[in-house]
Amino acid sequence: MKVVKVSTAAAALSDPLSPYWSSAAKERLSMMPTPLAMVDEVSPFLAISNDHGSVEEAEVAALHDGRTLTLRLSWAMPKAADKIDDLDRFVDAAAVIFPLARNASAMTMGAKGQPTNAWYWKAGKPHPYDVIAEGFGSSQRHDGATSSLSARAIHADGRWHVVFQRPLETSRDRVRFVPGKKTGIAFAIWDGRNRERSGRKSFSGEFIPLEIAG
Helix, strand or coil: CEEEECCCCHHHHCCCCCCHHHHCCCEEEECEECCCHHHCCCCHHHHCCCCCCCCCEEEEEEEECCCEEEEEEEEECCCCCCCCCCCCCCCCEEEEEEECCCCCCCCCCCECCECEEEEEEECCCCCCEEEEECCCCCCEEEEHHHHCCEEEEEEECCEEEEEEEEECCCCCCCCCCCCCCEEEEEEEEECHHHCCCCCCCEECCCCEEEEECC
């Protein structure tokens, strides 16, 4: 997957329905239910879940203007779940995941000494979370503002469109994007109406290469 360099200002790309996105190169992602048997030690209840992963496909496009990386993730969701109005209700969400160590696994959100960095958007929340994780149950959520991470989302025509933006350069314990070099990327999506939360989600599989165009 490639992050294309453009002359369009990041502010213009922050609109999920901006006409710039209609002409941007897009990739289709096959999504699958997260395999949860591996979390038995952390959550035996979660490990027996078998009705999650309702989102089967997503579409992604990524651009940068030399200073800011902008990524738009889009998927079908006929009716949005964007508020919690009872104890058994959950909201839609999405995450973009990057490795911070060479052998980090997207499937397990990393491991001890092999951290991952995720951008986590949750419907109804004004700001995204910037997450550091070293395996199941280890996620540390930080306000996205601490690393200048932002997100805007719109539900239109039966689809969610979520735009994430963050400077290419940031602190050492977050993913850095260097033009001409590669990192990895993976995705996760939660269907709130299907009671998806935590490990109950769709995901894109292990990290795929992400090249930052020079």
